[in-house]
Amino acid sequence: MKTINLDYAAASPLDKKVLDKMLPFFTEHYGNPSSGHSLGEMPRKAVAEAREQVGSLLGAEARDIIFTASASESNNLAIKGLIAGGKKKGNHIISSEIEHFSVLNQLKTLRKQGFEVTLLPVDSDGLVDPEELRKAIKEQTVLVSIQAANPEIGTVQPLEKLASIAREKEVIFHTDATAAAGWLPLDLKKTEVDLLTLAGDQFYGPKGSAALYIKRGIRLVPQVEGGIQERGLRAGTENVPAIVGLGEAARLAHESLTDRSEAIAAIRDELKENLLTRVPYMHLNGHPDKRLPHNLNLSVEFVEGEALLMRLNMAGIMVSSGSSCTSQALKSSHVLAAIGLPPELAQGSLLFTLSERNKVEDIPYITEQMESVAALLRNMSPLYHKFLKEDQINA
Amino acid sequence: MPDYSDKVMDHFTNPRNIGELSEADGTGEVGNPVCGDMMKFTIKVKDNRIEDVKYLTFGCGAAIAVSSMVSEMAKGKTLEEALKITNKQVAEELGGLPGNKLHCSNLGADALHKAIEDYMEKHGIKSASAT
Numbered sequence A: 001m002k003t004i005n006l007d008y009a010a011a012s013p014l015d016k017k018v019l020d021k022m023l024p025f026f027t028e029h030y031g032n033p034s035s036g037h038s039l040g041e042m043p044r045k046a047v048a049e050a051r052e053q054v055g056s057l058l059g060a061e062a063r064d065i066i067f068t069a070s071a072s073e074s075n076n077l078a079i080k081g082l083i084a085g086g087k088k089k090g091n092h093i094i095s096s097e098i099e100h101f102s103v104l105n106q107l108k109t110l111r112k113q114g115f116e117v118t119l120l121p122v123d124s125d126g127l128v129d130p131e132e133l134r135k136a137i138k139e140q141t142v143l144v145s146i147q148a149a150n151p152e153i154g155t156v157q158p159l160e161k162l163a164s165i166a167r168e169k170e171v172i173f174h175t176d177a178t179a180a181a182g183w184l185p186l187d188l189k190k191t192e193v194d195l196l197t198l199a200g201d202q203f204y205g206p207k208g209s210a211a212l213y214i215k216r217g218i219r220l221v222p223q224v225e226g227g228i229q230e231r232g233l234r235a236g237t238e239n240v241p242a243i244v245g246l247g248e249a250a251r252l253a254h255e256s257l258t259d260r261s262e263a264i265a266a267i268r269d270e271l272k273e274n275l276l277t278r279v280p281y282m283h284l285n286g287h288p289d290k291r292l293p294h295n296l297n298l299s300v301e302f303v304e305g306e307a308l309l310m311r312l313n314m315a316g317i318m319v320s321s322g323s324s325c326t327s328q329a330l331k332s333s334h335v336l337a338a339i340g341l342p343p344e345l346a347q348g349s350l351l352f353t354l355s356e357r358n359k360v361e362d363i364p365y366i367t368e369q370m371e372s373v374a375a376l377l378r379n380m381s382p383l384y385h386k387f388l389k390e391d392q393i394n395a
Numbered sequence B: 001m002p003d004y005s006d007k008v009m010d011h012f013t014n015p016r017n018i019g020e021l022s023e024a025d026g027t028g029e030v031g032n033p034v035c036g037d038m039m040k041f042t043i044k045v046k047d048n049r050i051e052d053v054k055y056l057t058f059g060c061g062a063a064i065a066v067s068s069m070v071s072e073m074a075k076g077k078t079l080e081e082a083l084k085i086t087n088k089q090v091a092e093e094l095g096g097l098p099g100n101k102l103h104c105s106n107l108g109a110d111a112l113h114k115a116i117e118d119y120m121e122k123h124g125i126k127s128a129s130a131t
């Protein structure tokens, strides 16, 4: 059977060029960058090159980039690392309701430790209102952390505006750009943020490769203590192959960012149009235009997401869902709740994330399958039958 | 996707007895407080036996398999027998359910029992074993 992956945000295959670049560092150039002898030389150079490449993707200097093993780790170093080193100007932190759990859960912990946390709401498209941020900042505010784009509903925040308000008020600004990096142009010369998180596996780099941009002058306390790797901010022998892979993925993304994004957005839009016109009672979640080029989030009314996901999987189509039934904790998506989506629609939400492997030729098949799966599940849905009855009465 | 047994996958893929009986003798509807899903059972009763049973389900793969299994288990049983079907039995018949999906099996037997109780109430039958 044909398989069509539409869940690339969960995991993407490596770009072949990335893999080729990484391979020698497993076997040939396996040395430790910290070694004084010649075996350390190649790896050391390769790590330095990767740092340049990640810097270039962001319009930043190589020396401002710290390598970590995941976006979650970068977020932890940014937030906990900053708070731990803070000179106690205050104890107020601002973030948004739709952040990743690696931000939200830290804030929960900090709250328990006596910090005051303001989570800014978002509108029904998922946007943070910059004026709300302005109003929320007070004398005691030490940090603002707002993501660049949301991985689930795809909404892209007005980052430049948000960052400039924080700068104006002299508050440190962190952005979790995990979903955005490699897809949206991020130029830190124009958008001045203090801390930025990114991960290589979101743009065809290896899993376990990530980075944190730290603007010069920002003091962080390491969250992994030990040796002096990564300027003493992150101890542990460098994962050279992963770092090399991240660097190469960043170079490739930087090289063709606009073309890549436009090409994928064209397929995504075609898929969206087809699904919304052919399958009745479907709704778009997230912002109609200000969204990640490879992201599509739709709710299929009257049916539940896990059942949809399983049926589509049987047809060879892989997607994910924000339904409570698909989550281990049986909680539906906090992001969909924050945009005010009614619970029944959150239950029927489907997340499609595309990659350059997706083909426009597959769209008719996907649409056909969505049509029949939605019809089949609606046929056994008490909500749908109720709706039909009410519809008849109203007609 | 959780690791479902072959039995669960079979009932999910080919659910038996889907629908709503137009002139039902008893109707039972339940919502799942854990995740917000719902099930509706309708039954036809003849000579104190469940002659026909149909259901509608809004829920996960396990919930759909559970309703299908419950409908099969209930068909042909006397009301007393059907009232004794437990959530545990349903899960066992399905070859087990993943831990965090056990709550979905509560929905099935509950909705069936409600439909039977509805019938009994309408016909003035009292049942000691009603749950």
Ligand code: FES
Pocket: A324, A325, A326, A330, B032, B035, B036, B037, B058, B059, B060, B061, B062, B063, B101, B104
């Ligand atoms: S019905 Fe929601 S987890 Fe089963």
